[in-house]
Amino acid sequence: xxxxxxxxxxxxxxxxxxxxxxxxxxxxxxxxxxxxxxxxxxxxxxxxxxxxxxxxxxxxxxxxxxxxxxxxxxxxxxxxxxxxxxxxxxxxxxxxxxxxxxxxxxxxxxxxxx
Amino acid sequence: xxxxxxxxxxxxxxxxxxxxxxxxxxxxxxxxxxxxxxxxxxxxxxxxxxxxxxxxxxxxxxxxxxxxxxxxxxxxxxxxxxxxxxxxxxxxxxxxxxxxxxxxxxxxxxxx
Numbered sequence: 001x002x003x004x005x006x007x008x009x010x011x012x013x014x015x016x017x018x019x020x021x022x023x024x025x026x027x028x029x030x031x032x033x034x035x036x037x038x039x040x041x042x043x044x045x046x047x048x049x050x051x052x053x054x055x056x057x058x059x060x061x062x063x064x065x066x067x068x069x070x071x072x073x074x075x076x077x078x079x080x081x082x083x084x085x086x087x088x089x090x091x092x093x094x095x096x097x098x099x100x101x102x103x104x105x106x107x108x109x110x111x112x113x114x
Numbered sequence: 115x116x117x118x119x120x121x122x123x124x125x126x127x128x129x130x131x132x133x134x135x136x137x138x139x140x141x142x143x144x145x146x147x148x149x150x151x152x153x154x155x156x157x158x159x160x161x162x163x164x165x166x167x168x169x170x171x172x173x174x175x176x177x178x179x180x181x182x183x184x185x186x187x188x189x190x191x192x193x194x195x196x197x198x199x200x201x202x203x204x205x206x207x208x209x210x211x212x213x214x215x216x217x218x219x220x221x222x223x224x225x226x
Binding site: 004033035041042043044045048056058090092102103104105106107108110 | 163
């Protein structure tokens, strides 16, 4: 069974640009969560989707948005990039968004904003 | 405010030695606590998930303990190996429709 895949793995963008990251969950998983990881802040929750609906959103500005498609694949978009957006963006999937279910993380997308 | 604090921030040990990582949390109400291992440049991988009623859980050389009364957990690594070098992240989930709360991790380096 294939794991969570994220594309691209590495990305370099310039301030002011926008970026779209993609996540394909494990087959059969319908819940996808996105996280931002930086050395100073650790892992921070961005948002969670289940069956194409956003169930939860973290404390990030509106420049960060996401969506989930009918096949459970998810994308996140960051507009008007800032230097502070440089981070590892991780996607995790689970079968359902219940509290006791295991989350499986992808390898992440390393975004560098210059 | 829901928080997870981990200590130490970093740790260096000799191969073959044991070590214990600590996690204190203020998340309430409590649903479960997870320990993840994250190798450099990779996504976190789950080691254990513990619910309120579980005190100890093992996964090979990794043993996690949970004291729900004091809101403390520890991860004990036995007979460390070079491949144990990684960040270990403690994560707590509250009940209901709430996101996970992450600690900042302990960076473990195992040297020969």
